[in-house]
Amino acid sequence: MLNYLINRLFIAVLVTITVSIIAFSLLRLSGDLAAELAGDDATEEEIAQVAKAYGLDRPLYIQYGSWAAGALTGDLGQSIFSNEPVFGILKGAVPTTAKLAVLALALGIIIAVPLGIIAAVYQNTAADRASLVLAVFGQAIPNFWLGLMLILVFGVALRWLPISGQDTLLHFVMPTVTIALSTLPQIMRLTRTGMIEVLQSDYIRAAYAKGLPARMVILKHALRNAILPVVSITMVTFGFLLGGTVVVETIFALNGLGFEAFQAIIRQDFPVLQSVVLFISVIYIGLTLLSDLINAQLDPRIRLS
Amino acid sequence: MTPSEQASATIGSSEAANAEAEDIFEVYSPTPYELMKRRARSHPGFLIGTAVVLAVFFVAVFAPLIAPFDPFDQDISRRLINPVWGIDSSWLNALGTDAFGRDYLSRVIHGARVSMIVGIVAPMIAAVIGSLIGMIGGYYGGRVDAVVMYLINSKLALPGLVVALSLVAVFGGEVFVLVLVLAFLFWDRYAIVLRTVTQQIRAQDFVTAAEAVGCSVPRIILTEILPNVMNQIIVILTLEMAIAILIEATLSFLGLGIQPPTPTWGNLIAEGRNFMFFKPYLVTIPGICLFFLAIAINMMGDGIRDITAPEGRN
Numbered sequence: 216m217l218n219y220l221i222n223r224l225f226i227a228v229l230v231t232i233t234v235s236i237i238a239f240s241l242l243r244l245s246g247d248l249a250a251e252l253a254g255d256d257a258t259e260e261e262i263a264q265v266a267k268a269y270g271l272d273r274p275l276y277i278q279y280g281s282w283a284a285g286a287l288t289g290d291l292g293q294s295i296f297s298n299e300p301v302f303g304i305l306k307g308a309v310p311t312t313a314k315l316a317v318l319a320l321a322l323g324i325i326i327a328v329p330l331g332i333i334a335a336v337y338q339n340t341a342a343d344r345a346s347l348v349l350a351v352f353g354q355a356i357p358n359f360w361l362g363l364m365l366i367l368v369f370g371v372a373l374r375w376l377p378i379s380g381q382d383t384l385l386h387f388v389m390p391t392v393t394i395a396l397s398t399l400p401q402i403m404r405l406t407r408t409g410m411i412e413v414l415q416s417d418y419i420r421a422a423y424a425k426g427l428p429a430r431m432v433i434l435k436h437a438l439r440n441a442i443l444p445v446v447s448i449t450m451v452t453f454g455f456l457l458g459g460t461v462v463v464e465t466i467f468a469l470n471g472l473g474f475e476a477f478q479a480i481i482r483q484d485f486p487v488l489q490s491v492v493l494f495i496s497v498i499y500i501g502l503t504l505l506s507d508l509i510n511a512q513l514d515p516r517i518r519l520s
Numbered sequence: 521m522t523p524s525e526q527a528s529a530t531i532g533s534s535e536a537a538n539a540e541a542e543d544i545f546e547v548y549s550p551t552p553y554e555l556m557k558r559r560a561r562s563h564p565g566f567l568i569g570t571a572v573v574l575a576v577f578f579v580a581v582f583a584p585l586i587a588p589f590d591p592f593d594q595d596i597s598r599r600l601i602n603p604v605w606g607i608d609s610s611w612l613n614a615l616g617t618d619a620f621g622r623d624y625l626s627r628v629i630h631g632a633r634v635s636m637i638v639g640i641v642a643p644m645i646a647a648v649i650g651s652l653i654g655m656i657g658g659y660y661g662g663r664v665d666a667v668v669m670y671l672i673n674s675k676l677a678l679p680g681l682v683v684a685l686s687l688v689a690v691f692g693g694e695v696f697v698l699v700l701v702l703a704f705l706f707w708d709r710y711a712i713v714l715r716t717v718t719q720q721i722r723a724q725d726f727v728t729a730a731e732a733v734g735c736s737v738p739r740i741i742l743t744e745i746l747p748n749v750m751n752q753i754i755v756i757l758t759l760e761m762a763i764a765i766l767i768e769a770t771l772s773f774l775g776l777g778i779q780p781p782t783p784t785w786g787n788l789i790a791e792g793r794n795f796m797f798f799k800p801y802l803v804t805i806p807g808i809c810l811f812f813l814a815i816a817i818n819m820m821g822d823g824i825r826d827i828t829a830p831e832g833r834n
Binding site: 229230231233234237238242351352354357363364455459462465473480483488491492495503 | 682
């Protein structure tokens with residue numbers, strides 16, 4: 216286990232460094248960031264001034280080094296748009312996105328896991344096919360369009376729900392449903408596949424043979440084993456959602472991480488963008504590491520291979 | 521006739537009889553290709569999905585011939601006309617007009633072009649990159665594989681949509697930029713799947729035989745392994761096609777993809793958004809197009825998986 220842990224940690228650190236370099240280069244790929252920031256009709260002098268003000272005149276590796284060193288101590292620099300510390304912007308945005316991601320995942324699991332179980336137990340029946348149709352719907356529906364349609368129906372026509380802002384839990388209903396529908400197919404398919412596999416195994420037959428009721432066999436014996444991959448995919452999906460809610464946050468005017476990232480891209484606010492990307496990646500790396508370790512702890516075959 | 525001739529004649533005729541009997545009792549065994557064709561014909565999802573995808577493809581290719589109007593022609597006196605099912609409408613603009621008086625049907629038809637180009641080319645480039653990376657990692661194992669795993673992990677850790685948005689913002693919303701950015705976004709799934717499959721194939725006898733004969737590694741990968749993983753590549757390709765089309769629309773919708781006035785389904789939704797409260801068709805129509813195309817592609821992809829590997833249906 217220790218070897219496995221060290222190996223995993225080493226990879227995680229390496230990936231973090233790589234990702235931080237990519238995050239750092241994203242807006243700098245245009246060649247001359249200072250010229251872009253100064254605007255189209257800026258003189259050479261003005262560009263030089265901008266470069267000096269934001270430290271863009273220093274060699275790239277020094278710029279990267281000072282940002283990375285700052286990031287390790289929690290100092291991520293300042294937004295060039297609002298002059299606010301980036302750390303404060305992150306601190307303001309994370310709760311919104313985290314709330315959205317948790318709500319959406321919870322809703323996705325509440326619907327997808329029972330559906331996956333039903334689809335597996337009644338394999339190749341109408342119930343199975345209906346749940347697969349729902350999965351295809353979730354995969355195919357454009358996220359941003361679903362959001363707009365919900366606004367049209369529940370916000371404008373029926374006037375049941377507020378269409379923008381984040382003051383109350385009601386504001387989160389439509390964004391949550393929009394994202395939940397897109398996370399649902401994967402969780403459902405995984406539950407279904409896992410359950411089908413487990414239900415064919417010998418110990419399930421044994422459980423039936425000793426006369427246990429079907430409900431107990433399915434929910435207690437089978438689900439417990441089939442749910443493992445679902446747990447790890449859920450953790451990874453949470454990490455993915457931190458960066459994957461850009462569109463929904465823009466449509467429903469939620470001030471989360473995705474919205475901040477989008478704003479930063481439009482304003483070329485490189486200190487904000489590079490830190491948001493790094494933050495999302497680090498959380499993702501941490502969650503995958505954690506889910507790997509949990510899996511290795513639960514399944515010795517993984518850590519010994 | 522000598523006795524010996526007689527004997528041979530008898531033998532000959534009995535041979536003929538035997539052959540005839542074999543003809544009668546021979547079991548007709550269809551080739552794998554024929555079996556696949558049969559499964560395809562009896563798979564309604566695959567047939568419907570493929571038909572819709574092909575239809576959209578032809579609409580995209582022949583858009584200038586099919587569209588009743590030029591999608592850029594503005595007519596301010598005829599702006600925001602309802603589609604035929606609405607009030608004050610006419611068959612002249614079957615799907616109505618937009619805020620600049622442009623024929624909406626023509627814009628929707630032309631919008632299929634960008635979706636098709638991006639949906640076909642980006643996953644293909646991604647397939648080449650990802651498959652090569654995956655096969656190399658799976659074939660060599662050891663340190664090479666460790667590097668491949670490191671590349672995959674780094675790619676997965678990055679927030680894809682945010683990275684794509686910033687790349688498109690920096691390099692501009694041209695079609696070829698979008699195609700390359702999306703290809704960069706999508707290579708990892710090919711790499712992950714092909715790495716595992718190649719590991720399994722690598723251990724089989726025909727690969728060992730090719731190694732023993734002295735085939736070079738590129739040759740083994742291209743002529744021994746690639747034909748055996750083609751199914752997987754095609755299945756991923758179709759699923760990624762749907763995702764690529766949806767992401768392109770998302771980028772356009774956010775204003776960072778193909779720039780207006782070029783009609784793309786994402787642009788149409790973004791432009792219609794300002795009017796959607798009293799002219800909802802501007803948003804619903806292109807959205808439904810996207811939705812049905814993505815469903816059709818998914819049905820086609822699921823169909824291809826069932827047809828090529830019926831045992832792996834679950």
